[in-house]
Amino acid sequence: MRIGELAERAGTTTRALRYYEQLGLLPARRAGNGYRAYDEADLRLLREIRMLQDFGFGLEETRPFVECLRAGHPEGDSCPASLEVYRRKLGELDACIARLQDVRAQVAEQFDRAVRARDELAAVEEPPLCELVKE
Amino acid sequence: MRIGELAERAGTTTRALRYYEQLGLLPARRAGNGYRAYDEADLRLLREIRMLQDFGFGLEETRPFVECLRAGHPEGDSCPASLEVYRRKLGELDACIARLQDVRAQVAEQFDRAVRARDELAAVEEPPLCELVKE
DNA sequence: GCTGGCGTTGACGCCAGGGGGAAGGTTTAC
DNA sequence: GTAAACCTTCCCCCTGGCGTCAACGCCAGC
Numbered sequence: 001m002r003i004g005e006l007a008e009r010a011g012t013t014t015r016a017l018r019y020y021e022q023l024g025l026l027p028a029r030r031a032g033n034g035y036r037a038y039d040e041a042d043l044r045l046l047r048e049i050r051m052l053q054d055f056g057f058g059l060e061e062t063r064p065f066v067e068c069l070r071a072g073h074p075e076g077d078s079c080p081a082s083l084e085v086y087r088r089k090l091g092e093l094d095a096c097i098a099r100l101q102d103v104r105a106q107v108a109e110q111f112d113r114a115v116r117a118r119d120e121l122a123a124v125e126e127p128p129l130c131e132l133v134k135e
Numbered sequence: 136m137r138i139g140e141l142a143e144r145a146g147t148t149t150r151a152l153r154y155y156e157q158l159g160l161l162p163a164r165r166a167g168n169g170y171r172a173y174d175e176a177d178l179r180l181l182r183e184i185r186m187l188q189d190f191g192f193g194l195e196e197t198r199p200f201v202e203c204l205r206a207g208h209p210e211g212d213s214c215p216a217s218l219e220v221y222r223r224k225l226g227e228l229d230a231c232i233a234r235l236q237d238v239r240a241q242v243a244e245q246f247d248r249a250v251r252a253r254d255e256l257a258a259v260e261e262p263p264l265c266e267l268v269k270e
Numbered sequence: 271g272c273t274g275g276c277g278t279t280g281a282c283g284c285c286a287g288g289g290g291g292a293a294g295g296t297t298t299a300c
Numbered sequence: 301g302t303a304a305a306c307c308t309t310c311c312c313c314c315t316g317g318c319g320t321c322a323a324c325g326c327c328a329g330c
Contacts, residue, residue, distance in 0.1 A: 004276065014277085019318060033326060035277055055238050058316075077249035078256075086246040093239040097232060103190050104228040111221040114212035121213075139306065149307090154288060168296065170307060193286075 003028075006038045010046040017046075025049070025059060025066060045069055048076040061085050138163075141173045145181040152181075160184070160194060160201060180204055183211040196220050 007014045020026040021036070026045060028036035045066050052062045064085055065076030076082060138149045155161040156171070161180055163171035180201050187197040199220055200211030211217060 002277075013318080015318060015320085018279090033277080035326085053317095055242055056235075075249065075252065077245060078253065083246065083249060083253070086242060086249065089242055090239065090246065093235055093242065097235050097239065100228055100232050100235070104225065104232065107190055107221060107224055107228065110212060111218065111225065114210065114218060114221065117210065118213065118218070137307080148288085150288065150290090153309095168307080170296085188287095 001038045001040075001043075002031075003036045003038070006043060006046065009043060010050060012046070012050060020046075020049070020059070023059060025063060041070075052076075055089070057085075057089065061089070136173045136175075136178075137166075138171045138173070141178060141181065144178060145185060147181070147185060155181075155184070155194070158194060160198060176204075187211075190224070192220075192224065196224070 001009075003014045003017050007017055017026065017028075017036075021028055026042065026049070028038055028042070031037045048065050048069060049059070049062045052065060053059070064079060064081035068079035068082050069076045071079070073079060077086065136144075138152050142149045142152055152161065152163075152171075156163055161177065161184070163173055163177070166172045183200050183204060184194070184197045187200060188194070199214060199216035203214035203217050204211045206214070208214060212221065
């Protein structure tokens with residue numbers, strides 16, 4: 001299988017595959033004409049990479065999973081190194097979520113304060129409509 | 136006040152201040168010798184920028200706040216444009232938090248599955264210790 | 271032998287928010 | 301007087317994950 005076919009079957013681009021090879025993440029054998037040659041196992045590795053990327057893993061973080069598969073294990077997360085990445089990622093996610101929730105609360109507070117300030121200002125500058133209504 | 140003093144008082148760097156000026160975010164008057172000259176109002180603007188940055192706002196997103204202050208309003212968020220940025224940011228934060236929570240759940244699921252698979256494999260390959268204990 | 275569609279390498283661009291350093295002028299402190 | 305600490309502009313570097321050329325090679329069909 002050549003690079004274009006692999007890219008299409010994995011839902012990525014040839015550019016990304018060359019980049020992965022450059023990182024040593026997904027090295028390719030070469031055909032006689034210099035073209036990259038891939039097989040089904042490479043497709044499996046690539047799918048693992050893409051799945052982890054969808055989870056927000058960086059490419060370097062997918063490396064243990066890829067090497068685990070390449071070592072013959074049935075799943076990319078069958079190795080301790082992969083489990084460790086999972087654990088670290090869960091910690092990062094928790095920290096990130098907590099930080100975002102904190103920021104969200106602070107921004108909401110600022111927003112509410114600003115809206116109240118605006119309404120109070122409007123109430124002072126613009127005479128209340130109810131007086132017109134009364135007439 | 137010169138750039139070094141302003142930077143120190145606002146807890147940032149001279150490099151950042153030159154960058155903000157380059158963006159037109161915080162233009163500086165010039166002294167006779169060409170040095171940038173700032174006053175207390177600039178410090179106020181800069182503090183506003185830094186606060187919003189701590190909230191994760193991009194520099195462009197702080198622009199409405201800065202211009203609002205520069206227009207003479209008491210707070211950076213006294214203007215409709217600033218409130219709109221708040222609103223948009225709250226939406227982004229909510230979307231981001233929801234996505235991260237979803238990812239967290241998926242990663243946790245993968246992790247649990249991998250750990251169970253590992254334990255089952257270990258139970259098969261390694262004969263239970265209890266037999267030794269029995270002897 | 272020519273066109274078209276693959277493939278190859280390499281290099282630059284992008285986004286944000288600057289960092290680092292050079293080469294030179296200014297001000298201040300001892 | 302001179303050294304340190306400022307200041308100026310200019311330009312390249314970094315991260316991540318590629319996108320987008322440019323310039324060229326390989327191969328099939330007509």
